Amino acid sequence: MSTNGVETTYFRRVSRWKLLLIILTVVLVLTIVLSLNVGFAQIPFSTILQILAKRIPFLGSLIGPSNISYPEERIILEIRMPRILAGALVGAALSAAGVVYQGIFKNPMADPYVLGVSAGAAVGASLAIVFGIGFTLFGVNTMPILAFAGSLVAVFIVYNISRVGSRVPVTTLLLSGIAVSIFLSAIVAILQVIAGKKLHAVVFWLMGGFSGVEWKDVWAILPLIFIGTVIIYFFARDLNILSLGEETAQNLGVDVEKVKKVLLIFGSLVTAAAVSISGLIGFIGLMIPHITRIMIGPDHRVLLPTSIIVGASFLVICDAVARVIVSPVELPVGVITALSGGPFFIYLLRKKKESYGV
């Protein structure tokens, strides 16, 4: 095969990727708009479009007076909008972190919680709930802040336990992640025992969900997740080389330890940001990277953005289902992600059994 042939195949593939990403982005936007239609309150879709159009500069003034009622507008703009966007952000963050960790650890079982982010966040949130450490401090919810802090502290501990000089061997990292998670889970268990009548709140947080998400939560995590995923994307090529093995990567001129460090930091950061407002949502970070990998292959340059968009759409859909399936009661979204994603993943796994590999 001549060099020219390789290049042609590559460019053909890139244009196919671009098309795929554009289609998936359109699907994500449609998912978001359509899920605005889903909720307890029955609001006609035309009204929703009017409410959205009113917010668009210039177009809004053209529409003129309409029959939008006040509660309808508030439900769409202040309740559904923030939680749907939060769902998309969290889905994107967890999927990105899943890709990163599975890439670094070369382990199909790695998920965003592998470094103890979830257990750390759980300790933070449980402390906030059980001891009621000022639910609102200066008008800000302290629970997400404590959850965020807890997850970063947990990752910091895991990282420092596994550090050998300037190197961070992945096996030690994985094992210390598990050890620290188990230890922190025990602390959560103790907190649950002494929680008394606040036990419900702890359990609900651990199950994860988006009820009660506000705009300020979205604004708080948006920059962290955006910057985090963009930085991670810059290292997509290095992740490809890392998958050949650390030694090979080192020989090919990749500063393996630096790349690992940067990816671990930003993977943890986006996960911590996501977990701080959504609680523990399982499945997404583990399965979405696998699903997209089975569909489009292991190249991180396309795997990463695809996973991000697919994860965002999937979580938005799951949250819409969680909102209405037993309305007016809401199910924890983690239940829906596992119930719907699990069987689909098993189907893909069986179909692509021979060719499957990380």
Place this chain on the structure above:
Amino acid sequence: MTAKYVTYIMTIVAIASIISAVYVYAYYEGQIADMRSTISGLQSDIANLQSELYKYRNLTLVDDRGYVLNLTSYPNRVVSLAPSNTEILFAIGAGDKVVGVTNYCNYPYNFSAWIEAGNLTSVGDYWTPNIEAIVTLEPDLIFAAFAQEQVVNTLRGMGYKVLVLDPGNIDDTLKDIVLVGRATNKDVEAGILVNNLRQRIDAVVSKVADATSTPKVYYEVWYDPIWSVGSESWENELIEKAGGINIFADQNLDYFMPSAEAFIERNPDIIILPFGHGAEPPFWGSFDQVKARPGWDVVSAVQNDRLYTIDADIIARPGPRIVDALEILAQIIHPELY
């Protein structure tokens, strides 16, 4: 002659008219004075009413979390996020303002039938009330309860008026009834209710004061695992007020899991098990099953067959029926006094 008569008549007429003028003057003067006093009375009434109105126009309410709410008008669309809140609202006659309740609200009326008939809206569960359902109702006042911080923050962030009722004991429950009364323009009704409840509480307390014993009481919140009540729970307060002592009163917790050994070692004289809690049949099965639990046969309550049950809805809700619970407990703990 004629001139003389004329003079007489003129004089009489003059005197009569002077007298009648005096009378008329006196009469009207009295009337005017009466009117003046009436007017001044009315004026003071108006002043009183105005100050009263002013007070209510700037009604300042402080809820159990210390949150200060200024009401400029009385609510017409009230949403209750807890069964206890619903019971208080209906007990003070503010029930006609209630437009939304939870699925758990079942007293004083069968609200699920109301909801089915479309006369009332469900806002979901106690633990996860549906914000969309609440907003759709356009409430002008919302009564929340404990463990609803997130929903409360969201609703307040959207500009809704929310009061959190989370009383820690009987006295705070009575204060909350007054608070709900002030918030819904039912001060008088709330005052009468609280007065009545206080008299009933005092009656129980003075009755059990004559008791010669203080039986040890075990209250079971849940079984498998065992959940019981510590000193921070208000079951503890109810038991004490009813003339008993909670066997786990030394635990500074609200609800916790004691060991089965601790239960046997504390040797309660009375076992109280609630029914309800949404569990049908009761989570503990039957009295025979309770007695057959391993090692429980040595306990005084089992040997003397002193096992009782109480409606969980009555004892677990911080509303007016908490006094019913107290009276029932007093009869269970001191049957000799009743």
